[in-house]
Amino acid sequence: MLVLGIDTSGYANAIGVVDGERVLADFAFQTRNESLARIMLNIDSVLGENNLGLEDIGGFGVGLGPGSWTGIRIGVTVGKMLAYCTGKPVKGISTLEALAFCARDCQRLICAIVDAGARETIYAALYRSGHNGIHQVSDYYVGDLPGLAELVKEPITLVATDAQKYLSVLGQLLKSDAVEALETAPGGAVVALLAATRLESGENDDTLALAPLYLKESTARAFINKYKRRAQAVP
Amino acid sequence: MLVLGIETSCDETAAALVADGRTVLSNIIANQLDLHRKYGGVVPEIAARRHTELIGYVINEALDAGGKSLSDVQAVAVTAKQGLVGSLLVGVAAAKTLSYALRVPLVGVHHIEGHIFANLLSNPEIPLPHVCLTVSGGHTLLVYVRDHCRYEKLGGTVDDAAGEAFDKIAKFLGLGFPGGPAIDRLATKGNRKAFAFPRPLLKAKSFYFSFSGLKTAIINAFKHQLAGGEKLPFEDIAASFQEAVVEVLVAKTLRAARESGVSAISVTGGVSANRRLREVFTDTGDRESIKVYFPALSLCTDNAAMIAAAGHARLRRGYADDLSLDVIPNVPLEVQHAG
Numbered sequence: 316m317l318v319l320g321i322d323t324s325g326y327a328n329a330i331g332v333v334d335g336e337r338v339l340a341d342f343a344f345q346t347r348n349e350s351l352a353r354i355m356l357n358i359d360s361v362l363g364e365n366n367l368g369l370e371d372i373g374g375f376g377v378g379l380g381p382g383s384w385t386g387i388r389i390g391v392t393v394g395k396m397l398a399y400c401t402g403k404p405v406k407g408i409s410t411l412e413a414l415a416f417c418a419r420d421c422q423r424l425i426c427a428i429v430d431a432g433a434r435e436t437i438y439a440a441l442y443r444s445g446h447n448g449i450h451q452v453s454d455y456y457v458g459d460l461p462g463l464a465e466l467v468k469e470p471i472t473l474v475a476t477d478a479q480k481y482l483s484v485l486g487q488l489l490k491s492d493a494v495e496a497l498e499t500a501p502g503g504a505v506v507a508l509l510a511a512t513r514l515e516s517g518e519n520d521d522t523l524a525l526a527p528l529y530l531k532e533s534t535a536r537a538f539i540n541k542y543k544r545r546a547q548a549v550p
Numbered sequence: 551m552l553v554l555g556i557e558t559s560c561d562e563t564a565a566a567l568v569a570d571g572r573t574v575l576s577n578i579i580a581n582q583l584d585l586h587r588k589y590g591g592v593v594p595e596i597a598a599r600r601h602t603e604l605i606g607y608v609i610n611e612a613l614d615a616g617g618k619s620l621s622d623v624q625a626v627a628v629t630a631k632q633g634l635v636g637s638l639l640v641g642v643a644a645a646k647t648l649s650y651a652l653r654v655p656l657v658g659v660h661h662i663e664g665h666i667f668a669n670l671l672s673n674p675e676i677p678l679p680h681v682c683l684t685v686s687g688g689h690t691l692l693v694y695v696r697d698h699c700r701y702e703k704l705g706g707t708v709d710d711a712a713g714e715a716f717d718k719i720a721k722f723l724g725l726g727f728p729g730g731p732a733i734d735r736l737a738t739k740g741n742r743k744a745f746a747f748p749r750p751l752l753k754a755k756s757f758y759f760s761f762s763g764l765k766t767a768i769i770n771a772f773k774h775q776l777a778g779g780e781k782l783p784f785e786d787i788a789a790s791f792q793e794a795v796v797e798v799l800v801a802k803t804l805r806a807a808r809e810s811g812v813s814a815i816s817v818t819g820g821v822s823a824n825r826r827l828r829e830v831f832t833d834t835g836d837r838e839s840i841k842v843y844f845p846a847l848s849l850c851t852d853n854a855a856m857i858a859a860a861g862h863a864r865l866r867r868g869y870a871d872d873l874s875l876d877v878i879p880n881v882p883l884e885v886q887h888a889g
Binding site: 384 | 610636
């Protein structure tokens with residue numbers, strides 16, 4: 316099955332096309348503030364360079380985040396509407412899983428990290444490689460690096476866009492030889508590969524319900540909830 | 551031409567089908583008020599998240615309700631200018647994808663231009679040129695409509711929008727959000743002349759409005775009584791406040807019409823649903839032989855039918871956009887017809 320993968324959770328419009336397990340195209344268009352302006356043109360150029368039309372695509376893979384909230388909304392909306400217009404299935408993929416998948420040949424515990432933007436917060440999850448691909452073995456984590464280090468009890472392979480930044484801190488927190496790093500960005504082809512496997516086994520998402528994986532509530536809601544909790548704490 | 555309109559500039563996720571810029575086949579609006587009410591206003595991140603969840607369903611519903619399928623859509627119009635950036639972006643991303651996948655023209659519309667067309671949808675007979683006042687929670691703008699898609703700005707607000715003043719006074723009085731309908735209801739039971747609140751910039755020669763000082767004057771006049779637990783004459787405050795806003799809006803817009811030499815005024819936006827505003831505008835207009843038009847109530851607040859109608863007019867004038875269309879959160883209406 317030909318699957319188009321889109322991930323806009325990072326610094327690029329990442330777009331890839333796979334045919335089952337074979338990667339046909341994998342591009343990351345650096346966008347800065349032009350993700351929305353470029354996205355359709357980027358998709359059109361990736362399809363065009365492979366002599367493909369939208370009608371050739373059998374399904375869609377969409378990176379759901381976590382990552383830039385605004386960025387994810389672009390990819391999710393475009394992916395959802397492409398599936399809706401073509402009547403083809405769509406599968407949302409966690410961007411952390413897509414990152415971890417890049418380290419699928421590693422024997423160590425895989426730790427995928429995405430920068431959460433504010434106050435050195437990160438999104439993370441732990442994965443293990445098995446005969447059927449990779450499997451998530453922890454809950455999603457939102458917090459700081461020391462908190463993450465406490466969850467890790469064994470040598471890890473760290474996967475992130477800015478892995479070197481985390482490597483030095485985590486290396487100090489854990490024993491230094493316990494951490495190795497793989498630096499890679501969310502990729503369109505990886506998202507497409509993961510989606511293709513699931514779509515081929517009939518695991519598609521409800522197209523119109525497809526929604527981002529934010530992992531954090533909006534600041535306003537967090538603020539109100541904090542006050543609610545405080546109010547409840549006061550006898 | 552069947553145009554699918556999409557509007558997500560603030561807190562309504564909306565899609566509509568309009569045929570030939572005139573006939574509304576469907577007009578679906580998913581309101582997010584319940585999500586924002588406890589904050590006393592629209593929270594941009596919450597609005598953007600909700601738009602992303604709803605956009606597909608709303609578009610699908612617009613097609614269903616209009617009895618059409620995707621293959622019937624001949625163009626896609628979307629609010630791309632003026633609004634919350636995160637909210638606008640969801641609608642534009644959806645519109646671009648539809649345009650690309652269905653191979654139909656795409657046109658970005660300025661949100662205020664949509665409101666101007668809301669009234670033309672309800673009253674196609676409004677003569678050109680005319681003067682249009684758009685009053686809502688986010689906007690207060692007075693323009694000279696020379697022709698469809700050709701606007702000259704006459705004035706606007708220098709601080710709060712008219713609807714924003716309604717919201718803030720309603721919040722102060724504890725009437726909830728949005729404030730417009732609550733004040734409109736309460737004011738019918740109050741005395742409009744109970745308090746002589748200021749009429750900001752009423753005598754000024756310009757066509758600019760200011761509502762921030764009026765709001766502050768009212769809050770300062772009553773905050774001590776309110777804090778002391780005194781029972782305030784809510785109905786009289788609401789009626790007197792509303793009268794002050796209405797008097798300024800009507801007087802300036804009528805003067806703009808006289809000075810521009812037009813015989814018709816169009817009043818649009820959420821505040822144009824206000825009953826007292828309609829009454830005073832119509833009565834004053836009648837005395838001066840100036841006809842005042844208002845949109846159907848369903849088209850006063852944000853909706854996508856007005857965006858489809860504006861998009862249709864723009865396409866007919868050749869102002870189509872390409873797939874690089876982006877959002878512009880803040881741009882004057884009058885400079886945008888250059889496409």
